[in-house]
Amino acid sequence: EIVLTQSPGTLSLSPGERATLSCRASQSIISNYLAWYQQKPGQAPRVLIYGASIRATGISDRFSGSGSGTDFTLTISRLEPEDFAVYYCQHYGGSRTFGQGTKVEIK
Amino acid sequence: EVQLLESGGGLVQPGGSLRVSCAASGFSFSTYAMSWVRQAPGKGLEWVSGISGSGGSTYYADSVRGRFTISRDNSENTVFLQMHSLRADDTAMYYCARGRIIIQSPLLEWGQGTLVTVSS
Numbered sequence: 001e002i003v004l005t006q007s008p009g010t011l012s013l014s015p016g017e018r019a020t021l022s023c024r025a026s027q028s029i030i031s032n033y034l035a036w037y038q039q040k041p042g043q044a045p046r047v048l049i050y051g052a053s054i055r056a057t058g059i060s061d062r063f064s065g066s067g068s069g070t071d072f073t074l075t076i077s078r079l080e081p082e083d084f085a086v087y088y089c090q091h092y093g094g095s096r097t098f099g100q101g102t103k104v105e106i107k
Numbered sequence: 108e109v110q111l112l113e114s115g116g117g118l119v120q121p122g123g124s125l126r127v128s129c130a131a132s133g134f135s136f137s138t139y140a141m142s143w144v145r146q147a148p149g150k151g152l153e154w155v156s157g158i159s160g161s162g163g164s165t166y167y168a169d170s171v172r173g174r175f176t177i178s179r180d181n182s183e184n185t186v187f188l189q190m191h192s193l194r195a196d197d198t199a200m201y202y203c204a205r206g207r208i209i210i211q212s213p214l215l216e217w218g219q220g221t222l223v224t225v226s227s
């Protein structure tokens with residue numbers, strides 16, 4: 001089973017700043033089967049990025065994904081107030097595991 | 108518009124059983140694989156189970172294998188999760204999610220969840 005480790009656990013930033021979130025896999029992820037989700041309090045998650053770098057329908061171009069193999073990154077270019085949330089990565093190949101999440105909070 | 112509406116959650120005693128359902132609309136249901144994902148209070152996401160569009164292939168997390176059964180009724184556009192031998196650590200919000208045609212796909216659409224509480 002592939003284990004995903006996200007860092008940092010919490011990211012404290014101000015609106016307008018750039019956010020860089022990391023997701024590291026315990027084994028190489030084939031076919032870039034890596035997705036990023038955003039979850040706000042009291043809401044269901046929603047997909048932002050899949051295939052490591054493909055933005056889902058309707059997602060702002062402020063969100064971008066990169067990486068391959070074992071190291072993946074979600075970048076939010078300029079934080080808007082609505083971007084403060086928890087972000088999860090997921091390997092949707094074999095075991096379909098999620099990372100433990102990174103909380104992006106207002107500094 | 109894709110809609111996923113979960114139901115059937117509630118309070119159940121340890122060792123008990125419960126079936127949660129997810130009614131789907133707005134897409135060709137039998138074409139798509141479906142999954143259940145849960146989230147314990149204040150915790151992260153855990154993929155629980157998935158099923159192919161035909162229902163012929165099912166998948167489970169190790170934590171629920173042998174206790175939970177996923178199924179679907181394509182004539183009713185509904186996917187089910189039957190849960191047996193429930194434990195306190197099964198307490199969570201259970202989300203229904205749709206990916207693409209194959210089970211190895213990102214979860215593109217989510218329902219709002221149904222809360223299962225296992226407690227005496």
